[in-house]
Structures are given as structure tokens and as C-alpha cells.
Amino acid sequence: MKIVNIAAELAPIAKVGGLGDVVGGLSSALIKEGQDVEVILPKYLNLNTKLLKDFKVYKRNFKIFEKRRWHSNTRYSARLISVKIYLIEDKKNYFAKPKIYGYKSDVNRFLYFCKAALEFLKSEGELIDILHLHDWHTAAIATFYKKIYSLEKKLKVKKIVLSIHNLKYQGHCKPKDIDNLGFDGRSLLKDDLLKDPFRPRTLNLLKGGFIFADKIIPVSENYAKEILSKENSYGLFKIVNKTKKKIKGIINGIDTIYWSAKTDKFIKYKYFEEQPLKKIIDAKKNNKKVLQKYLNLEEADKPLVCCIGRLVEQKGPDLIKHAILRSIKLNAQFVLLGAIFNKKIGRSFYNLQKALKGNKNIAIRFEHNEKLAHMLFAATDFVLVPSLFEPCGLTQMIGFRYGSIPIVRKTGGLADTVFDLDDKKILANKKNGFTFEKFSTSALDSAFTRAINFWYKNPNKCRSVMKKNMSLNFSWKKSANKYLKTYKNLLK
Ligand code: GLC
Numbered sequence: 096m097k098i099v100n101i102a103a104e105l106a107p108i109a110k111v112g113g114l115g116d117v118v119g120g121l122s123s124a125l126i127k128e129g130q131d132v133e134v135i136l137p138k139y140l141n142l143n144t145k146l147l148k149d150f151k152v153y154k155r156n157f158k159i160f161e162k163r164r165w166h167s168n169t170r171y172s173a174r175l176i177s178v179k180i181y182l183i184e185d186k187k188n189y190f191a192k193p194k195i196y197g198y199k200s201d202v203n204r205f206l207y208f209c210k211a212a213l214e215f216l217k218s219e220g221e222l223i224d225i226l227h228l229h230d231w232h233t234a235a236i237a238t239f240y241k242k243i244y245s246l247e248k249k250l251k252v253k254k255i256v257l258s259i260h261n262l263k264y265q266g267h268c269k270p271k272d273i274d275n276l277g278f279d280g281r282s283l284l285k286d287d288l289l290k291d292p293f294r295p296r297t298l299n300l301l302k303g304g305f306i307f308a309d310k311i312i313p314v315s316e317n318y319a320k321e322i323l324s325k326e327n328s329y330g331l332f333k334i335v336n337k338t339k340k341k342i343k344g345i346i347n348g349i350d351t352i353y354w355s356a357k358t359d360k361f362i363k364y365k366y367f368e369e370q371p372l373k374k375i376i377d378a379k380k381n382n383k384k385v386l387q388k389y390l391n392l393e394e395a396d397k398p399l400v401c402c403i404g405r406l407v408e409q410k411g412p413d414l415i416k417h418a419i420l421r422s423i424k425l426n427a428q429f430v431l432l433g434a435i436f437n438k439k440i441g442r443s444f445y446n447l448q449k450a451l452k453g454n455k456n457i458a459i460r461f462e463h464n465e466k467l468a469h470m471l472f473a474a475t476d477f478v479l480v481p482s483l484f485e486p487c488g489l490t491q492m493i494g495f496r497y498g499s500i501p502i503v504r505k506t507g508g509l510a511d512t513v514f515d516l517d518d519k520k521i522l523a524n525k526k527n528g529f530t531f532e533k534f535s536t537s538a539l540d541s542a543f544t545r546a547i548n549f550w551y552k553n554p555n556k557c558r559s560v561m562k563k564n565m566s567l568n569f570s571w572k573k574s575a576n577k578y579l580k581t582y583k584n585l586l587k
Contacts, residue, residue, distance in 0.1 A: 096582060098125060098225045100134045101212050103195060103205065103232040107465070108143045108175060109136060111195050112405055113347070113489045114229060114260045117314065120350045122178045124575035135212045137190040137204075138171060138182035147173040153181065157218070159211050160277045161187075168211060183211045197436070202268045202300075203275070205232040210276050213239055217250040225582050226252045230259065231266030234304030238289065241307040243278060254585040257308035260486055262322050263329050263409070266300035267291060273298065292330050305334045310585055311342045312578075314487035315508030319344025327484060345578060346511055347487045348571030354472070354493045356565075361469035366498070368565035375498055375565070376558050379474065386474040390430065393455035398427040398550035400502070400543075401475040403468050403490050406433040406461070411504065412440050414481035416447055417536045418543055419457060425547040428456045430471055434463045472497040476561070477546055481531075481539055485509050491528070492569040498561040501528035502546050504539075512569070516560065517545060527564050 100122055104115030122132045144150050153172040158165045171182040184190065189204040198204065213236060216223065228236050237255045244250045270280025283289040283298055288306065291299040305311060313319040319342055321327040328335045335342070352358070356378075357367035363385050366378035380396070387394045400422055404410050415431065422429040435441035441461070448459045460467065472478075478494030480503040487508035491501040495512075503509040513528040514521045529549075531542040550557050 096130050096224045098130055098132045099223050100227045101233045102229040105134055105136050108146050109139055117347050120571045124571035126177045133179040135181045137208050138184035140191045149174050162275045209235045223252045226255045228257045231264050231301040235300045237307035238303035254309045256310045257304045259313040267297050302334050305338045313344045315346045315511045316344035317511045318486045318507040348574035349492045349569050351570045354496050356497050359469050361466045362473040372562050375562055383474040386470050390458040398547050399475045400477040400479050401430045401471040402479040403432045406435050406440050409483055411481040411483050414539045421543055427547050430458045432460045435461050475499045477502050495564040495567045498565045502542050505530045505532050
């Protein structure tokens with residue numbers, strides 16, 4: 096089966112968040128299942144091309160029409176481990192920028208990319224079984240294909256799949272932005288087409304994805320249910336419910352080779368699930384000591400809580416701050432590793448960092464740092480994920496794999512993967528963490544306190560849960576097979 100993924104991110108060469116991990120992980124897992132998979136990606140300025148093999152110019156001077164002019168582009172081809180990738184470099188400087196997102200021109204940048212990717216596929220002339228799109232950045236491809244390219248009959252795509260990693264971001268533009276590509280934007284400004292439900296003169300690109308994709312895949316089963324509600328559909332309530340039959344949640348996997356305490360090159364003391372409990376706990380303790388030195392924390396035997404992720408509203412910044420303060424009271428250590436994307440949230444965390452300066456039990460780092468992330472997973476006892484909403488969430492799964500215990504808010508994919516150790520309604524062998532339901536500091540407090548008390552008062556049980564969590568299977572193989580089954584059903 097020929098599968099083409101078109102996305103804004105691909106880990107580890109171009110990653111902001113989990114989207115990049117998923118495009119990379121899913122593609123290589125599908126290749127292992129014998130499929131022919133490629134990924135098309137913009138050629139960003141800071142792409143880590145050192146990680147690529149056979150990186151070369153594939154086609155020069157590839158012309159795309161935009162804003163009444165033809166623009167020249169270069170296509171590169173390369174391999175990322177086993178995944179075939181194509182990079183589109185525009186001469187307009189849409190992508191030759193230091194960041195992947197965060198520009199006023201983001202919508203125009205990705206619209207241009209959508210057209211360029213379609214033109215590229217058209218020029219290749221290959222029959223594509225599954226065109227797999229991800230989030231709003233590439234959702235417009237579904238609209239352009241069904242409304243324009245499929246009619247021209249020069250590009251043949253059998254089915255289009257759209258993964259929803261985050262429904263909140265939808266991509267809004269004016270009809271003029273579509274006209275700029277040489278298409279007819281006004282014709283899409285209709286209630287049953289891309290007209291935004293709240294802004295009558297605006298087009299909504301993700302809405303187009305729901306209408307024109309053949310299958311919609313939210314990244315967990317629970318998120319697939321949640322987006323049907325008014326509250327979680329972010330204005331797309333009507334269209335999400337109208338296209339309900341096309342929606343099917345599939346939980347993400349994690350890259351179990353990249354995230355493996357047995358082979359992790361960033362950690363000093365390696366360990367693995369088949370080892371006796373004591374060996375695992377000793378290795379984790381030693382990794383904790385390394386980390387404490389590295390971050391200048393007190394070298395004490397205390398419970399360690401880590402929170403790793405982008406510091407955006409979705410991740411519950413106020414609850415994270417609250418947990419940091421709470422951990423001081425409960426005699427625990429806390430490390431926060433997260434990049435800042437928003438001035439207001441940034442300011443409040445900078446203030447907290449300043450106020451806690453000199454506190455030897457708290458470390459706060461505002462960055463995306465792969466090495467430190469690995470060191471944290473290997474050292475930590477608990478992984479905190481207090482999200483407002485979380486389509487899937489990867490850190491709780493990586494946390495399991497490194498023998499730690501998640502403390503999470505029961506939402507989205509977190510509710511599909513974490514089961515409370517104190518919940519009598521849950522089967523004993525399923526229990527693996529601590530959860531809370533309400534998005535409030537008091538709900539967080541109760542789960543957080545139960546977790547820290549568990550570490551202090553019930554150390555043997557705590558350790559055996561840590562070991563057991565290492566054996567949970569969230570590998571991509573399992574999830575990729577679910578995708579494959581979905582693709583096959585679509586092609587029937
Ligand atoms: C987004 C979601 C996150 C998910 C990831 C990968 O970043 O916020 O929950 O795990 O995409 O699908």
C-alpha cells in the first residue's frame with residue numbers, strides 16, 4: 096500500500112510537540128509492517144539535516160503559482176532511518192525561518208505548502224492509496240484534492256485520512272488567501288463548506304478536513320468521544336457531529352527504541368524490565384543522583400516529580416505551578432522542563448522561578464531539551480500531566496516505559512492510559528497511576544498528595560508498580576496495526 100503522510104512536523108528533524116513524534120513513529124512502524132510510506136515536509140531553516148541519509152536535490156526550479164506570480168521551489172529527497180522523505184524548499188522564504196510556527200503568515204505558509212505538496216504528487220504521477228494529513232496545517236489538502244485535483248484527474252488518491260492531534264487549532268483564512276493560490280476562495284464560503292461557524296467572512300481549514308477527508312482519526316479513543324461535545328469541539332460541534340460516522344479514535348504509540356532505558360545513550364545507569372526489582376530501583380536511584388548533581392538539586396532520597404511539555408494553556412500551567420509549590424510542602428523534589436510560547440504564561444513562570452531561586456528541591460528549565468528529558472524520565476518517580484485537555488499525551492506513556500508513575504488529569508488519552516491505584520472500581524492489574532477529574536487545584540492536590548504519600552508510606556508497593564509499569568505495551572507496532580486495519584477497510 097502506498098501511504099503518503101503530509102505534515103508540518105517530523106521528529107527528530109523538525110519537532111515542536113507530539114505531532115512530530117507521531118508522524119515519525121507511525122511512518123516507521125508502517126514500513127516495518129511492509130508498507131510503502133513517505134513523508135512530505137517543508138524544508139525549514141533549522142532542519143537537522145545531519146540526521147538524514149542520502150540527502151540530495153530531487154528537483155530544482157519547481158514552479159508554484161501564488162499571488163499572481165510563479166515561484167520557484169526546490170525539492171529534496173532523503174531518508175530518515177527507513178522513512179522516505181521529501182522536503183519542499185520555497186524561494187519565498189515562507190519556511191526558511193528559525194521557528195516552525197508562530198508567524199503572522201502561518202496560514203499562508205501552510206496553504207502554500209499544501210498546494211506545493213499536491214503539485215509535487217501530481218508531477219510524480221504515482222497512484223496513492225492513502226493520503227494521510229495531520230491537523231489544520233495540511234487539512235486544506237483534503238479540500239483542494241476533492242474540489243480541484245481529483246477533477247483534473249492527473250493525481251489519483253484513493254482515500255484521504257486526517258489525524259486530529261489538536262482540534263483547538265483550526266487555521267482560519269480569508270477567501271482571498273485561497274484565491275492567491277489560483278483557486279476560488281469565495282466558492283468555499285458556504286455553511287456546508289468551509290465557512291467558519293462564527294465568522295461569516297472567514298474560512299476554516301480544519302472544518303474542510305472534516306468535510307472532505309474519508310476518515311478522521313483523533314489520537315485516542317476517548318478524545319474521539321470528547322470532541323463530540325460542545326465544550327471540546329471548539330466551535331466545530333455541528334460538523335464534528337455531522338461527520339461522526341467517519342470518526343474513529345486510535346491511540347498513539349511511542350518509539351520504544353528511542354525511549355528505552357536499556358539502550359538510552361543519554362542516561363548513565365541503564366535498566367530494563369526483565370531485571371529484578373532491586374536492580375531497576377537502584378539504577379533509577381543512581382540516575383536520580385546524576386540528575387540532582389546536573390541540576391544542582393539537593394542530593395537526597397526524596398520522591399521526584401517531573402513535568403515535561405510545552406507550557407501552553409492546554410497543559411494546565413496554573414496547576415503545574417500549584418504542584419511545584421505543593422511539592423515543597425510534601426518534601427518532594429520537582430523538575431519542570433518546558434518551552435514557553437506565550438508571554439503571559441512565560442512571565443508567571445519566570446516570576447515563580449525567581450521566587451524559588453536557591454530552593455534546592457526545585458528546578459525549572461524553559462527549553463526543549465531532548466537529553467534532559469531522557470535523564471528526567473530515567474530518574475523520576477512520578478510524571479505529572481495536569482492537562483486541561485489532552486488528545487493523547489505521550490509523556491505518561493514514556494513515563495511508564497522508564498518505570499515511573501503518572502499523576503494525570505482524567506481527560507483525552509490520559510483517561511485511556513492511566514488508571515488510579517486507589518480506585519476500587521478498577522481491576523488491580525490495570526492500576527498504574529494517580530488521576531483526578533476536576534480541573535482545579537484542590538482536585539490536583541488530592542491526587543498529588545496521595546502519590547507522594549504512596550512513595551513515603553508504601554515504598555514496596557510503589558516500587559512494584561514502577562516495575563510493572565515498564566511492561567505496559569504502548570509500542571507503535573500495536574497502534575500502527577490499528578491504522579493499517581483502518582486503511583484497509585477504507586480501500587475495500
Ligand atoms: C498534540 C496533542 C497531544 C498528542 C500529540 C500527538 O501535541 O496535544 O496530546 O499526544 O499531539 O498526537
